[in-house]
Amino acid sequence: MTAQPDFSKGGGLLPVIAQDADSGRVLMLAYMNQEAWEKTLETGTVHYWSRSRRKLWLKGETSGHVQKVVDILVDCDLDTILIKVHQLGGAACHEGYQSCFFRRLKDGTFEITEEKVFDPKEVYKS
Amino acid sequence: MTAQPDFSKGGGLLPVIAQDADSGRVLMLAYMNQEAWEKTLETGTVHYWSRSRRKLWLKGETSGHVQKVVDILVDCDLDTILIKVHQLGGAACHEGYQSCFFRRLKDGTFEITEEKVFDPKEVYKS
Numbered sequence: 001m002t003a004q005p006d007f008s009k010g011g012g013l014l015p016v017i018a019q020d021a022d023s024g025r026v027l028m029l030a031y032m033n034q035e036a037w038e039k040t041l042e043t044g045t046v047h048y049w050s051r052s053r054r055k056l057w058l059k060g061e062t063s064g065h066v067q068k069v070v071d072i073l074v075d076c077d078l079d080t081i082l083i084k085v086h087q088l089g090g091a092a093c094h095e096g097y098q099s100c101f102f103r104r105l106k107d108g109t110f111e112i113t114e115e116k117v118f119d120p121k122e123v124y125k126s
Numbered sequence: 127m128t129a130q131p132d133f134s135k136g137g138g139l140l141p142v143i144a145q146d147a148d149s150g151r152v153l154m155l156a157y158m159n160q161e162a163w164e165k166t167l168e169t170g171t172v173h174y175w176s177r178s179r180r181k182l183w184l185k186g187e188t189s190g191h192v193q194k195v196v197d198i199l200v201d202c203d204l205d206t207i208l209i210k211v212h213q214l215g216g217a218a219c220h221e222g223y224q225s226c227f228f229r230r231l232k233d234g235t236f237e238i239t240e241e242k243v244f245d246p247k248e249v250y251k252s
Binding site (some may be wrong): 002003006015017019023024025026028029046071072073074075076077080082093095097101102103104108109110113120 | 128129141143145149150152154155194197198199200201203206208216219220221223226227228229230231234236239244
């Protein structure tokens with residue numbers, strides 16, 4: 001059997017850090033359950049578990065900005081996953097930024113540190 | 127008032143990714159509550175909330191391997207924190223490795239990818 005994180009922890013839902021394999025930039029944090037883990041290994045494309053929609057979530061399903069698996073690491077407690085990815089479309093964030101971490105704390109406020117890569121209104125048409 | 131993440135989410139406990147400010151390496155994932163957030167801002171040294179010990183946790187309190195804050199970022203949902211740090215002692219993991227993510231999935235098993243920076247038995251003496 002393939003080694004895997006300890007899904008008996010965290011109520012079966014473990015945090016996953018997605019990091020750009022080339023730039024080293026942290027792109028986002030989401031969650032995986034056993035099913036999302038298996039689907040990710042099987043397809044080589046990152047699947048999460050959407051906590052808000054309560055369903056398996058192929059990241060980039062709507063936008064086309066999927067994440068191709070480059071490397072999968074686990075932490076010392078086997079309860080956090082780090083996935084190095086190739087981020088298609090150049091942006092992980094649904095708000096159009098390369099990374100979901102596009103704001104930094106400066107002088108007591110959050111300042112936006114980068115330009116949008118795409119316009120969400122154009123990508124997520126209703 | 128200083129801008130802050132949304133601690134009304136996650137039962138008041140938000141995941142924090144610590145990333146080495148120089149190498150870009152992801153070091154660990156832990157959690158902060160409001161108190162840990164404030165203590166971190168106040169001291170410039172990273173404090174977490176220990177879920178196992180249920181108390182404020184100055185990372186490196188025992189080992190001396192504290193994390194000095196370089197930059198603090200928040201994600202689009204304001205419920206995940208990314209802190210870029212200077213990792214004193216060169217190692218974040220209590221098992222003696224630079225990063226808690228010292229194992230990668232390869233051919234169905236987790237292989238250790240690096241050498242220990244310190245010997246835990248020497249650092250955590252009882």
